[in-house]
Amino acid sequence: MAIEFYVNNTLQKAEKGETILSALNRIGISIPTLCNMAELSPTGACRLCVVENADNGNLITSCSTPVSANLRILTHSPEVIAARKTIVELLLTNHPENCLYCDKSGDCELQKLAEELNIREKLFYGNKIFGKTDRSSPGIVRDMSKCILCGRCVRICEEILDISAIDLINRGKNTSIETVFQKGLYYSDCIHCGLCVTACPTGAILPKSNLNQLIEKLGDTKISKSIVVSSASIADMASKYGIRKYEEARNYIMAALHDIGFEKAYTMSLFSDFFISEAATAILEKITKPPKPLIITDCPAVKKYIQTKDPELSQFVCKIPPSQQIAAKLLSIEQKTDLLVSVSPCIAHKYEAVQTQNTNKGVPEIDFVLTSGELSKLLKTLGVSLPYTKKETPDKPANSDSSAGVFFETKHGITEGIVRELSLRSGLSIQLNRILEIKPEKDFAEYEFDLNGSKYRVAAVYGIENFKKYRTQILKDNYLFVEVRSCRYACLDGCGQSQSVDIENTKRLRKIIVEYDEKNSNNSAGKNPNIKGFYRSNNIDRIFNND
Amino acid sequence: MKNLKDIAYKTLFGKDQKAFKEFRYERSVDIPHIFVERNTGSIIAGIEDTIDYIKRYFNDETDYVLIENSSLGISSFDPVIGVQVPGRALILFKNVKYNYVSTILDSILNHILPDNDFIIAQVANEGLSAWPDITELSELGLFAKQNRRVLKNFGFVQPESIESYFNFGGYSAFAQTITQKTPIEVCNIVEESHLRGRGGGAYRTGKKWRDALNTGKSLKYFICNADESDPGSFSGRLLAENNPHLVVEGILIGAYAVGARKAVIYIRNTYSLAIERLQKALEQVEKAGLCGEDIFGSGIDIDIEIFKGPGAYVCGEETALIASIEGERGAPKPKPPYPTQEGLFGFPTVVNNIETICNVPWIMQNGAEKFMETGFKNSFGTKLFSVSGKTDVIGVIETVMGASVNDILDVCILDGRKSEIKAVHIGGPSGGFIDAPNFGLNLDYETINSSKLWLGSGSFLVLDESNCIIDISKYFIRFINNESCGKCIPCREGSQRLLEILERISEKPQDNNKHESLLRFKGVTQLEQISKLMQKTSLCGLGQNAPNTILSGLAKFRQEYEEHIYERKCVANVCRNLKEYFVIIDNCVGCGICAKKCPADAIIGSDHHAHFIVQDRCIKCGVCESVCKFNAIMVK
Amino acid sequence: MEKFMESLPEKIKKNEILSYLQEFQDRFGYIELSFIELLSKKSEIPSGKIYGIASFYNQFRFKPKGKFHVQVCEGSSCHVNSGLIIIEELKKIIKTDEKETSSDSKYSLEIIPCMGACSQGPVVSVNGKFFTKVKPSELKQIISQQDEIA
Structure with missing residues (x-):
């Protein structure tokens, strides 16, 4: 706290080099801005964060100007308000102004600003x-x-x-x-x-939303309809509607989905269990082969990234399809349905569902991919509110799950799930030794564990930027496998969640899932009776080949 | 040719300062010498054809010498040729299109003066017999009233010859500087001279240099900003095209003073001739050992390279220019940090306008005190103005800093038509209007700034009664609207709205409903609101100065605005969309000449019958009115 | 074109991109998507970004030039001599907009901030041949005349 300056005639202190905006935010004065974003460089493009220099009446942008000693600024002088107002008015003039039909309405920063600045009359007219x-x-x-x-x-x-x-x-x-x-x-x-x-x-x-088409289809009684809901979406709903427990929220949602027209409602965690189980098989096989890094991910964004920007790495990516597509493939055999819907926290899943390998003669295996936000909207449109009046368990085969499959969608979920499975299969209790401290905030973590007398190391990376950053280490460091995901908090902060993806909210979601995991004794994919049953009845030990 | 390096050394440090006498025009010649002013303007005006005809005229039979010369700076004289016949003084001719070549050469080679209309002046000299009754160039009003310091040798120095530049004393300033002065001394001299940035910012050049020098970093950049792209400003092109060595010398001194090893000339890619000549100049300079490693054994290295600006007005702003060299979108960045601390690739960088740089050799040669002998208030030296519009003389002229609008008009209006001049628009898109009652205004930085105007790079657009203030404002705002980098909202959206408001008042309404009239009136009141916002909150000078044109127009030509708004009338008859052309049926004899000449095929009718103008097609160019011999076209 | 693309060095620095784009345009008259992708590969700068940078500047066009490349000056000196009518009329006659090429790839239009012959305005050039003090009524002839010559 080296520099003293005056805000609205009150003495305040700021760090050297701190921008006016960050100092003001720290003090608790809110300054509107449209272009500023934490983690991104300031550009000074929107000019809304202007404050008045009380000494000369100049307007300066607080996002890009560092605090200087004895600077005297006014944050909400008439001059400042007038400038901000005119800027927003100019923006509105070139805006379609069809907020009634806009998906963002209610959550739109421009709308909020117009309201905050009390713009209640159209001032400028012009071509858009x-x-x-x-x-x-x-x-x-x-x-x-x-x-x-x-x-x-x-x-x-x-x-x-x-x-x-x-x-x-x-x-x-x-x-x-x-x-x-x-x-x-x-x-x-x-x-x-x-x-x-x-x-x-x-x-x-x-x-991109195709909710209206789905609602239309729901009314069609001639077709059978199924839906798969991922655990991150369930946690999102739980937190949104104030439901504390994962299984409670899950059962409410399952019941509601049955009532709005889905004959079958499943949870994604079963298919995540399959993913873990398949991955564990692939890893055990790999241990006997000469080592090469195995990148395990079910994140479509990571896969697309590797495919377009870093094709060299393609050879290291585990070929097991992501849980969503495992769901589609298994359900098409076991529980054939005319309409299959998947609910996920992720926008990239919509992209994944239409990839050639996931289509059947050009028709996607999954008909609709909804985001959590869309699920929330769907329930709202169809007059369902949570907590629902009744609870129902997911349909067979998703009627049993392991908590590893649920935990799968949180940070280190893949790693944790695979290590538990390896431990189960080897009959040893594998202790994960954390080489690097794991915190939910950490974007790169390394573990070490013993298996049959050998030491193995694994790693987990979150965010494409960190994947790039640790790329050489991943290639060099001889990991047994590496978990990679494009979102910072695995799937919990997916861009399709119904609520904003800030840290606090993400922590809440994680807590819901961790609590479920902690008290569930079926905590490994292999302990899921339906998984065991599937392999046994089909007399196979794996569905997908990783070659 | 002898070793250029030796010659340069001898010329600059030895006694042999006349080593290149053969390159000067004063000496007597034994065969005819033809000087042609070849530059972009004259090429468009047809100098290439003229040169072709000159070559054809002599047809290898007669001995003659053809020399490519620099321009006098007067574009309206283009194409200009100079002729020196044995024993006689050099005489300069203007507007020599190819078809006049033989006439002029026929007479002048026979020592007979051709038609007076072609003659500019003569350059007499000792030992050469002067032409009778022909004015001496320096006594010609147009030049006598100027104060040609930067442009001193323009019209004489050969742009593609370093020898010619040496002969006019070139590079001696740099040679003295690098051998006799320390960088800080150079900065001090330039600061003492009060030289200020000629690009418009008017920042003290010496101070900028010292800031960069004092950063103490080992790698620094010196950039010459020749990315001149204001409409109506062509002085930078003149400097780079006609005296590239002057630019290079200025850069060498500047780079030495700030301790920059690398210098960049940022110049528009469309200035192909300037680029070509600068490139040649750089090659010559390197051969002469004036540039590169260990210049004159001083241990100083200076590399100069040319960067071809891919074209964006906003790149005249220094942070945008730097972004452009770095290979980014040329959008300005918030300051601080200033380029002198953190510029190109993060290193301290000085960006100077080309005109500023061209002043430096003179200052080093003549001293700071001498520089300050001319000037007004706190602005010293001279200033180049690019005069265009409704004047007799169009071109670049150089006057004392702080000369009044009247002074400049006196130079370029020859026949007392000055009373017809309605206004002058100075400073290009960032500048504004000066109306006739204020023609006494001194054009120095302080006076200009206090009048809420902007000198910019010295564009000087002269307007008479046939020009409409709203039309000119529209022109500049449209320019800003296109050239804004698009980053900050006030500039991008504001200029769009300003343009629309101006368009609304200079157009006939589609239908005269109340809503539209209301918008028209409302718009005018909003002009000032938007202008103020742009001035106060725009990210860079482009947006901050863009409303000057509107505000000065509103202040000084309010009546014209009101006529447009209330009476729907454009006195200058420029706002085409306010007028309609009609055929007066009684007068029309059906000759059909208007229909033939109409570029838009908007006039229909059969022979010997009254014609008709289709309003939707009419582009209001007025050709029909001008060709009609029967006064049958009426403007409403 | 392939030859030129092959002649590029292995690695390209960010600040060299603009000059390579300039060279490509000088040779071929416009910028090709494949060239941007090549630059992107060699410089490791995303192609989207290179396109963003190139489109910022006047110089670069992304459609091949027409058989007749028409340039017109929009400087202030040309403007006060009814340069705007010239520009608007030209657009109508050759049926193209700025930086565009007509659908029959016959004409392309480039608007130049200042051509540097302020005493000669309005200035129009067709394939490098200049026309000075152009009047709106002459435009059609100028264009069709070039057509005939070719």
Whole structure:
């Protein structure tokens, strides 16, 4: 606390080099901004964070100006308010103003700002420059007419991911945010991780929703309908509706889904158990072969990333299909259904479902992939509120699960699940020795464990940026396997969750799942009776080959 | 040719300062010498054809010498040629299109003066007999009223010859500087001279240099900003094209002063001739040992390279320019950090305008005190103005810093038409209007700033009654709207709204409903609100200065605005969409000439019958009105 | 074009990208997607970003030039001599917009901030041949004349 300065005539202190904005936020004064985002470099593009320099009346942007000694600023002087108001008014003039029909309505930062600044009258009139809408991606829709060019999506794609699937193009009035040669997201380097969706302050980038088609289909009594819900989505619902326990929320949701027209409702955790079991088999096989790193992930974004940006690594990726597709493949054999819906916290799953290997003669195995947010909306539309009036367990074969399959979607879920399975199969109690401290915040962790007298090391990485950062270490360090996921908190902070993905909320979700795991004795995939049963009755020890 | 390095050394340090006498125009010639001013402007005006015809005229039969010369700076004289016949003084001709070549050469080679209309002036000299009744160039009003310091040798020095530049005393300033002065001394001299940035920022050059020098970092950059792209500003192109060595010398001194080993000339890719000549100059300089490693054994290394700016007005802003060299989008960044602390690739960087740089050799040669002999208030030296618009002379002129608008008009308006001048728009898109009653205004930085205007890179657009203030404002705002980097909201969205408001008042409404009229009136009141926002909150100078045109127009030509708004009338008859052309049926004899000339095929009718103008097609160019011999076209 | 692409060095630095783009455009008149992708591979800068950078500047066009490349000056000196009408009319006659190429790939249009002949405005050039002090009524002839010559 080296520098003294005055905010609205009150003496305050700031660190040397601290920006005015961060000092003000620390003090507790809220300053509106549209382009600023923690973790991203300031650009000074939106100019909403201006404050008045009380000494000369100049307006300075607080996001990019460091505090200087004895600076005197006014944060909400009439001059400042007038400038902010005019800026927002200018933005609104070039905005479609169809908030009633916008998916972002109620959650839109521009809308909130207009309300905060008390803009209740249309001031400027003029032509609207309408950008194109890019619907090429199965997961993300970019409606450039709603874009205010704050550049958050561009910076997040560049600075965090270093992918730059989208960038600002042209300049002046023709400035827009586009993919290379404006070919559309699907044809770009986009990995569909959805970070841009979370970054966008307006409705310009949204998950693609086909809820209305689904609702239409639900009314069709001639077809059979099934739904698979992932545990991160269940946790999301639980936290959203104030339900403390995972199994409670799960059973409410299952009952509600049955009532709105799904004959069968399953949990994804069963199929995660399959994934773990298959992965464990592959690893045990690998131990006997010369070592090479095995990248285990069920994250479609990570896979797309490796495929487009780092194809060298493709050979190391475990070929087992992700849980969602295991669900589709197994259900098509065991419980044939006309309509299969998957609910996931993830936008990339929408992309995954339409990949060639996951389609049957061009028809996707999964008909609809909903995000948690869409599930919440679906229930709302159909008049269902949680907690529901009754509880029902998931349908067979998902009627039994292991807590490892539930834990799967949290941080270190894959690692934990596989190590438990290895321990179960070897009949030894494997102790995971943490080489690096694991905290939910940590984005890279390393473990070590003994198996049949040998020491093995494994690692887990979260976030594409960290995957890149630790790439050489992953290749060099001779890990037994490496868990990689594109979201910082595995699937819990997926971009399709119904609530904002801040740390506090993510911790709540994790707690719900951890509690379930702790008191469940079926804590390994192999302890799930239905898994055991499946392999035994089909007389196989694996479904998928990793060659 | 002798070793250029030896010659350079001898010229700059030895007694042999006239080593290149053959490159000067003063000497007597024994065969005819033809000087052609070849530059972008004259190429467009047709100098290549002229040169072709000159070559054809002599047809290898007569001995003659053809020399490519620099430009006098007066574009309206293009194409210019100079002729020196044995024994006589050099005489300069203007507007020599190819078809006049033989006429002019026929007479002048026979010592007869051709038509007076072609003659600019003569350059008399000792031992050469002068032409009778022809003014001396320096006595010609156009030049006598200027104060040509930077442009001193323009029209004489040969742009592609370092020898010619040596002969005019070139590089001696640099040679003296690097051998006799320490970098801090150079910074001090430049600071004492009060030289200020000529690109518009008006920051003290010496101070900028010292800031960079004092960072103490080992790697620094010196950038010459020649990315001139304001409409109506062409002085930078003139400097780079016609005297590239002057630019290079200025850069060498500047780079030495700030301790930069690397210098970059940032110049528009469309300035192909300037780039070509700068490249040649750099090759020559390197051969002469004036650039590169260990210059004159001083242990100083300076490398100069050319960066071809891919074209964006906003790259005139230094942080945007740096971003562009780094291979980024040329969008400005928030300051601080200033480039002198953290610039190109993170190293201290000085960015100076090309005109500023061209002043440096003069200062080093003549001293700071001498530099300050001319000037006004706190602005010293001279300033280049790119004069265009409704004047007799279009081109670059150089006057004392702080000269008044009147002074400049006196230079470039020859026949007392000055009373017809309605306004002058200075400073390009960031500048504003000065109306006739204020023509006494001194154009120095302080006066200009206190009048809420902007000198910019010295564009000087002269407007008379046939120009509409709203139209000109629209032109500049449209330019800003296109050239804004698109990053910050006030500039991007604000300029769009300003443009629309101006368009609304200069157009006939589609239908005259109340809502639209209300919008029109409301818009005008919003002009000031948006302008103020742009000035106060835009990220860089582009947006902050963009509303100057509107605000100065509103302040000084309110009446014109009101006429547009209330009476739907454009006195200058420029706002095309406010007027409609009609055929007066009684007058029309059906000759059909208007229909033939109409570029938009908007006039229909059969022979000997009254014609009709289809309003939807009419582009309001006014050709029909001008060709009609029967006064049958009416403007409403 | 392939030859040129092969002649590029293995690694390209970020600050060299613009000059390679310039060289490519100088040779072939426009920027190809495949070239951006090549640059992206060699410089390890995402192709989306390179496109974003290139599209910022006037110089780069992403469609091949037409058989007749028409340039028109929009400098202030040309403007005060009814340069705007010239630009608008040109767009109508050759049926193209700025940086675009007409659908029959006959014409392409480039608007230049200042061509540098302020006493000669309005200036139009077709495939490098200059026309000065152009009047709206002359435009059609200028264009069709070039057509005939070719």
